[in-house]
Amino acid sequence: MKRLAVSEEVRTAVEAHMKRVEPDEGAAFLLVRAARTSSGTRFVAMTPRFPAEGELEFSGPAVLKPGTQLISKMVSWALEEEAGLLFLHSHPNPLFPAGFSDVDRTALGELGKVMLDLIDGPFVAGVVSPTGWSAEVLSAHRQWQRIERITSTGRCVRILSPVATRPDDRDVDDRQIRAVGDISAAIRGTDAVLVGAGGLGSPLGETLTRMGVRSLATVDYELVDTPSNLRRVFGATWSDFESSRPKAEVVAEHCASLRLGTSASGHVADCRESNTLALLLDADVVFCGTDSHSSRAVLNAISYAFCIPVIDCGVIPGLRQDGGLECLAGQVRIVGPGLPCLLCLGTLDPDEIRLENAGIDEAAALRREGYGTGSPEVVPSIAALTVAGAGQMACAFVGLLDVQGDHRPSAWSFDPLNGTGAPIEKPRMESCFCHELEGSCNPLRLGLR
Amino acid sequence: MSTRERKIPIFVNRKKYEVEPGCLTAREILELVGLGEGYDLHLLSGERDPSGGRCLLADEKVEMKPGLHFRALPGNCTFGDVAGKGIPPLLEEHAAELAAAVGRKVFLSRDGARVLVVVETVPLTPKGVYSAAASDVLMLSDVQYPISAMDMFYMDEAVGYAGRAYPSHASQVEAHGGRRWRRWSWHRGGAWTPGADGLLSHWAFVEACWAKEARGEAPCR
Numbered sequence: 123m124k125r126l127a128v129s130e131e132v133r134t135a136v137e138a139h140m141k142r143v144e145p146d147e148g149a150a151f152l153l154v155r156a157a158r159t160s161s162g163t164r165f166v167a168m169t170p171r172f173p174a175e176g177e178l179e180f181s182g183p184a185v186l187k188p189g190t191q192l193i194s195k196m197v198s199w200a201l202e203e204e205a206g207l208l209f210l211h212s213h214p215n216p217l218f219p220a221g222f223s224d225v226d227r228t229a230l231g232e233l234g235k236v237m238l239d240l241i242d243g244p245f246v247a248g249v250v251s252p253t254g255w256s257a258e259v260l261s262a263h264r265q266w267q268r269i270e271r272i273t274s275t276g277r278c279v280r281i282l283s284p285v286a287t288r289p290d291d292r293d294v295d296d297r298q299i300r301a302v303g304d305i306s307a308a309i310r311g312t313d314a315v316l317v318g319a320g321g322l323g324s325p326l327g328e329t330l331t332r333m334g335v336r337s338l339a340t341v342d343y344e345l346v347d348t349p350s351n352l353r354r355v356f357g358a359t360w361s362d363f364e365s366s367r368p369k370a371e372v373v374a375e376h377c378a379s380l381r382l383g384t385s386a387s388g389h390v391a392d393c394r395e396s397n398t399l400a401l402l403l404d405a406d407v408v409f410c411g412t413d414s415h416s417s418r419a420v421l422n423a424i425s426y427a428f429c430i431p432v433i434d435c436g437v438i439p440g441l442r443q444d445g446g447l448e449c450l451a452g453q454v455r456i457v458g459p460g461l462p463c464l465l466c467l468g469t470l471d472p473d474e475i476r477l478e479n480a481g482i483d484e485a486a487a488l489r490r491e492g493y494g495t496g497s498p499e500v501v502p503s504i505a506a507l508t509v510a511g512a513g514q515m516a517c518a519f520v521g522l523l524d525v526q527g528d529h530r531p532s533a534w535s536f537d538p539l540n541g542t543g544a545p546i547e548k549p550r551m552e553s554c555f556c557h558e559l560e561g562s563c564n565p566l567r568l569g570l571r
Numbered sequence: 572m573s574t575r576e577r578k579i580p581i582f583v584n585r586k587k588y589e590v591e592p593g594c595l596t597a598r599e600i601l602e603l604v605g606l607g608e609g610y611d612l613h614l615l616s617g618e619r620d621p622s623g624g625r626c627l628l629a630d631e632k633v634e635m636k637p638g639l640h641f642r643a644l645p646g647n648c649t650f651g652d653v654a655g656k657g658i659p660p661l662l663e664e665h666a667a668e669l670a671a672a673v674g675r676k677v678f679l680s681r682d683g684a685r686v687l688v689v690v691e692t693v694p695l696t697p698k699g700v701y702s703a704a705a706s707d708v709l710m711l712s713d714v715q716y717p718i719s720a721m722d723m724f725y726m727d728e729a730v731g732y733a734g735r736a737y738p739s740h741a742s743q744v745e746a747h748g749g750r751r752w753r754r755w756s757w758h759r760g761g762a763w764t765p766g767a768d769g770l771l772s773h774w775a776f777v778e779a780c781w782a783k784e785a786r787g788e789a790p791c792r
Contacts, residue, residue, distance in 0.1 A: 195623030217748035232645035
């Protein structure tokens with residue numbers, strides 16, 4: 123599958139420009155970079171440039187000619203930035219279906235003859251119309267190939283390309299549709315990747331399956347190898363423990379067994395390894411149910427570099443010295459372009475990352491010496507709290523797909539034991555690394571092993 | 572000095588070519604690289620020339636010097652929404668006048684011989700008559716405008732009377748331009764004079780129909 127992702131900031135700028143020049147057709151050029159995914163390619167477009175006054179050769183209500191001077195200028199720009207080029211133009215007429223017209227196809231056919239000789243990255247062309255975006259990429263064989271999924275990512279995720287919706291099963295979907303309206307269709311069109319299939323990830327995987335996501339890829343390298351897993355991992359049984367089965371496979375099989383139309387797959391893999399990246403890049407949304415700083419840091423970086431929203435959750439039960447229970451608390455954080463990242467929010471501890479990367483034995487030894495803030499022991503947990511966290515993440519997912527929900531906080535705390543919760547209002551740090559990563563589409567900057 | 576040593580290396584679309592010393596026209600350079608008429612040739616100060624280079628006239632001569640960089644691009648890359656092609660110019664003119672008069676966007680689209688005229692998001696007044704506060708309004712014309720008469724109008728499929736069933740004159744739903752529209756079968760009864768009537772007078776007819784609806788009137792059948 124070919125995907126094109128832009129940030130909400132980019133989408134807003136492009137659509138505002140196209141609106142401004144209506145009823146004339148408008149044009150925009152963006153830098154585009156590509157990365158291989160497990161099923162195709164993910165293109166990330168950023169830095170829109172709009173023609174200045176007089177730069178277009180001509181434009182009108184049903185016509186646009188960028189002219190070779192402008193195209194040549196944009197080619198030089200792409201070369202300077204060592205990127206490919208995305209050329210967008212608009213069809214403001216709402217009666218014209220999203221996609222290229224015959225006139226566009228003739229022009230693209232001509233451009234296609236030379237563009238691959240001129241730039242080092244991909245050449246993508248697209249149309250912005252009132253009914254959505256559509257785009258195609260020029261292949262190495264100079265054929266135009268459709269990009270199936272176009273999304274914008276910020277506080278909301280918008281699927282800009284027409285969603286190939288699966289037919290609703292009214293008996294199954296009725297109450298969900300009545301609860302969330304059009305968001306139900308967006309849920310059913312979503313490809314989700316769930317990193318971590320333990321106490322948090324497994325109930326979340328089941329919830330996402332019951333909500334009807336199109337696909338769910340579960341990623342975890344750990345095994346059901348302690349009896350305590352059985353208290354929290356949904357789908358895990360004594361026989362899974364006895365045969366030390368991978369959590370990812372156990373949870374994926376459990377989700378598939380629900381037979382609710384979600385394509386569920388389990389992947390025994392570590393998100394910090396470079397060979398897992400292609401799988402993650404096939405996601406519309408990544409859910410982070412891991413409990414390490416280093417894996418969170420990688421997912422955080424991927425989110426900004428490749429414009430993929432990541433919903434992260436951390437939970438912690440609070441037991442007082444006297445044995446009394448203080449709280450069952452957690453935080454949910456939605457990260458992605460335009461939003462504060464896990465470093466901005468203070469969630470990631472660079473020292474912990476260093477310790478985790480030191481290896482299990484060495485990290486444990488260092489922790490015993492008092493280094494780091496983490497415990498050398500396995501962290502305490504209870505299903506009541508992890509299921510609460512999974513529910514919060516599922517609600518965050520629904521909110522992410524609500525295109526009118528960009529006013530909502532991107533992070534919040536919850537403590538169902540004490541009945542409390544509040545938005546976490548930390549701004550994005552100006553000096554944070556996440557700014558540099560945004561749209562970079564560069565696997566070398568993710569800190570992968 | 573051998574012939575090969577006398578050749579001058581130049582670059583066109585980042586590929587190296589060797590040419591004889593002297594001058595070549597843009598047309599000759601394009602022919603050299605196998606690109607014919609229809610291409611523009613830009614002389615660059617380097618592949619990353621931020622200006623995009625200078626577009627050469629077809630017969631403009633350039634003295635060949637080692638390391639010159641050229642960029643050839645197809646000159647006739649015109650994009651466009653074909654739905655907007657073949658609209659009668661007078662209808663385009665009248666649509667612009669209508670847009671200015673009603674303060675809404677007016678879109679024209681060719682569908683075979685037919686031309687669809689859509690006025691975007693028209694507030695429906697007085698309030699309470701219809702089930703929606705606003706609707707896109709479709710009027711059908713064709714390539715023979717203004718000789719060909721206009722009649723009836725269409726609103727969004729969901730729009731009906733507030734709190735009542737769809738009236739019999741709005742019971743038909745039709746697909747035009749990839750959308751479904753409810754037809755409001757008010758008829759002009761042949762009152763169309765080419766030259767005098769046009770899009771603006773038909774819009775006045777639509778508004779008159781709405782006023783009648785507000786008074787509870789229905790079209791004669």
